[in-house]
Amino acid sequence: MALRHYTLDFSLSTAVDSTSTVAGLLSIFHEQELTETVHDTNGHGYLATFVGKHGRLVILRVHSRGLVTIDLQCYEEDNIAQLDNLLNALEKKLKVLLNGNITRIKKLPALVRGAKVDRxxxxxxxxxxxxxxxxxxxxxxxxxxxxxxxxxxxxxxxxxxxxxxxLAESDFAYTQAITGNGRESYAGKEVLILGGGDGGILAELVKKKPKMITMVEIDQKVIDGCKRHMRKTCGDILDNLKGDCYQILIEDCVPLLKKYVREGRMFDYVINDLTAIPISTAPEEDSMWEFLRLILDLSIQVLHPRGKYFTQGNSATLTEALSLYEEQLGKLSCPVDFRKEVVCVPSYLEQWVFYTAWKK
Amino acid sequence: MALRHYTLDFSLSTAVDSTSTVAGLLSIFHEQELTETVHDTNGHGYLATFVGKHGRLVILRVHSRGLVTIDLQCYEEDNIAQLDNLLNALEKKLKVLLNGNITRIKKLPALVRGAKVDRxxxxxxxxxxxxxxxxxxxxxxxxxxxxxxxxxxxxxxxxxxxxxxxLAESDFAYTQAITGNGRESYAGKEVLILGGGDGGILAELVKKKPKMITMVEIDQKVIDGCKRHMRKTCGDILDNLKGDCYQILIEDCVPLLKKYVREGRMFDYVINDLTAIPISTAPEEDSMWEFLRLILDLSIQVLHPRGKYFTQGNSATLTEALSLYEEQLGKLSCPVDFRKEVVCVPSYLEQWVFYTAWKK
Known part of the structure; x- marks a missing residue:
């Protein structure tokens, strides 16, 4: 069962007399067999609810300072055309009643609440x-x-x-951004991918003839889903956990990074494609920022002196979170420089910041 | 005056007994001094409205088939933290009351209705x-x-x-797409821009050393606004209506195109940057399609035999409108071939189709 929720709002240049406005609308409500209840708002304007057949609900508010709002709720299987007509009739009538006083009419696309598929x-x-x-x-x-x-x-x-x-299948811009936007040469290089279970980075980088790519993804079920349903992103690269120049390890990256540090293992590129708040089986650090710094620190330790570390950051508007991340970059055991780039990833519907870091 | 409108929805695997659910919530409403009205829904579940101080309104619905919805309206200047607490308390309590039966909890970002700045x-x-x-x-x-x-x-x-x-200042992808995505050489060429009042295309193409660009924009006020406020898009190109290799004509493009046709004037590139094609495919919109075809037809008539016509199309998901547009392309007095490309224009928040057409 899903509920369609319409809103229709009139912004006004001056407050309006609710009595005449409401009186002018009542015939429309009564035609639709809606039963009215007027509520006492204790001086905060006129408020009435109208309950109709099939679970229909309309809320009419004439606010005390230049705003009229209408809510209309009905079920998805109701006669939508009839309700569109009701809303259009209300809009038309209000345009007449409020003539000369309207600064904006806003009718948003209906919210669909409780639907099987969440949009x-x-x-x-x-x-x-x-x-x-x-x-x-x-x-x-x-x-x-x-x-x-x-x-x-x-x-x-x-x-x-x-x-x-x-990530969506449309989001090659993400893969490009987190691999250096075409400015890097991966041929013959050693690459470490943290996370990356959708296979997008791996599929792209194997084309560049690297020496070896190691990808460490903790969640087999991400790989299972993506190899079936994200093939525009991963191609057939996830069909096998090993190839000529790559291996996929299904494990937590933190212990592995620690092992690499102990062994003195080095990579030309470390690409951190972990989720915004990374998952680990045994985070030994309490706060999210400390955990993020741990991964950063270990990643930089396994980076060749002239290697590069790539990662996604955050929404371009979340300046505080971005600053905090950059603070962590200043606290690593091995000092780094970094630059950032704002990229449009199509399915994100917001501008996204990507970071590149390297050893000073 | 602006109204904040919160929604909180619980999708359930089975229908729920409203009596016990509602009883479990009442203490929360009463603590907040909300006055209850229970409405008769004629068999369509439980519906109650709660009116509180400062114009607060809560609507609680326990729908008959596996959905509980809550609406909360308050004014922007109300104590938002208090209302967040109320909503959190309701969510927490409902989690307990509906335990084992919940398939989804959805709390959307609050809608802000009637605000001074419309988002x-x-x-x-x-x-x-x-x-x-x-x-x-x-x-x-x-x-x-x-x-x-x-x-x-x-x-x-x-x-x-x-x-x-x-167009937004972030949308260089639009300018690139409607000028051929870097595949064209504009040096020494004659270019006609229809519309384009934001100056983005003009500013970009003058850099390419064309012979002459003629831009025909009907609306001086678009130019006035953009030259002041869209300078990341237009630079200083709109500061003068004439330059070494361009002229801006403030007029309707249709009579001008007709004049060019009469004079046998030809362009290497015609770039149609007029506002979007209509979405409605209803028969009464026929004249709009005919108008679009007229502009298309005239544009192709002033196009060199090896010239190119560029234009934006529509949202990639509006397949019907796109098909209708392509139908017009098949009805021109001079036959054309065309191709299309889907491009991500950052501020559009939807994928957009661009067309290139040329004489057969």
């Missing part, structure tokens, strides 16, 4: 955005997270981890 | 999206349209014509 995946910076998602193609809980792959007509399949949009 | 500019394909807009920097009605320039932290200033997001 609302807010941005990292907390804005509501609706995707053209029409199907859930994969939905699994692993030991680490919830993994969803959702189909969008314009972005292809979208990988969503614990409610965060990670 | 909601739905996509061409009708989805709700919220922008990080914090300021209206230009708002003028011309003889032709409403022109707004809105400031976004991540996209820079955004030009909005009659409610349609046209």
């Amino acid at each position: 609302y995946w807010p941005t990292a910076d907390g804005r509501i955005v609706e995707y053209d998602i029409d199907q859930v193609v994969y939905d699994e809980d692993s030991d680490y997270q919830n993994i969803k792959i959702l189909h969008s007509r314009q972005y292809g399949n979208i990988l969503v981890l614990d409610g965060d949009v990670n | 909601y500019w739905p996509t061409a394909d009708g989805r709700i999206v919220e922008y990080d807009i914090d300021q209206v920097v230009y708002d003028e009605d011309s003889d032709y349209q409403n022109i707004k320039i809105l400031h976004s932290r991540q996209y820079g200033n955004i030009l909005v014509l009659d409610g349609d997001v046209n």
